[in-house]
Amino acid sequence: MLEPPVFVTSRLIVRLLSQQDVSSVLEYYKENRAFLEPFEPVRPRNFYMKDFWAQQIEKSLIEFGYDRSLRLFIFNQEEPKKVIGTANFTQMVQGVSYSCSLGYSLAKKAQGNGYMSEALQPGIQYLFEGLNLHRINANYMPHNRRSASVLKKLGFVIEGYARDYLLINGKWEDHILTSLVNSDWKSDIR
Template sequence: MKSELPIITSDRLLLRIGIQEDIPRIVQYFRENKDFLTPFYPTWSEHFFTEDYWHNQVENNFLEFIHDQSLKLLIFPKKQPKTIIGTVNFNNFIRGAAHFCHLGYGLAETAQGQGYMTEALQVATEYVFQELNFHRIMANYMPHNQRSGNVLKRLGFVVEGYARDYLLINGQWQDHILTSLINPHWQTNEWE
């Protein structure tokens, strides 16, 4: 188990796991960006936009991190460290012979087109490779979301395939382009 929560920084951004004090800002972020994000998300839970939902979710995110199951980060601009502009989620941690995880991400509508997601994913994937010692990160995007595909391409993700009806997004099965990034410096741990 990990004892320290990560604080990941880049030139303009700070990424960290949400804490209870963030809950009103998390709810505000999702409420303000609901219409923009809906075409890219699974159907929202009935209570997703409530503080009660996020009290449980923040606690679950913390527990999943310390038990090596996921890493769910909020993105803040360094100049506005109380304003959430996006999320970066590494899910489905698999160890053993695999050492891989899945990546998902979202960015506020007002933060689009400024290079924030590329910057955030650059430092977040470095952390996952160097500190969590994953060998492979997989990220998938819908073919019509070329903006997301361009971000992944800039970061070195390689297209590996095409999956029909891969994920249920906004109530519809959507095809996805499958990509991955490999850690060239992965090392086996003797204690595993």
């Protein structure tokens, strides 16, 4: 199994969680609950409990080991134990599409500093160069201008508009569909 990556940028540390991070991830979600709710699915009742996150951390490591996901969390180097965001590359598929889906969130207090694009760049590079993925799909609700800006800055291209695409905060929401394609993808078929 590959060793889970740790990305260090000029201001951030981006990595998978360990069991020592349970309290920090809970604090992140509790502190940002009202801010994130309009952009996320309804959470299960136990989402804000330690047992839930202890299991999620184990699940994330297993999924990473099987090339199914890379669930990263963002930490500011100045406070390396405090979660300030997430960057989840999920639904990884090899074979015919060599693709994944991207979802992310950032603490309300961390908005407007360029953290998300800084955090996503090394993850994208790792997926394209290290895991040889061809495509990353990312979607955002039409009114989420910050998300649109992040994706545009990273080179994602709008591909379409999907009505009632995802169940967000208990309501079906339209989404703008985007993707980023690895122009240096190399076939592993000989």
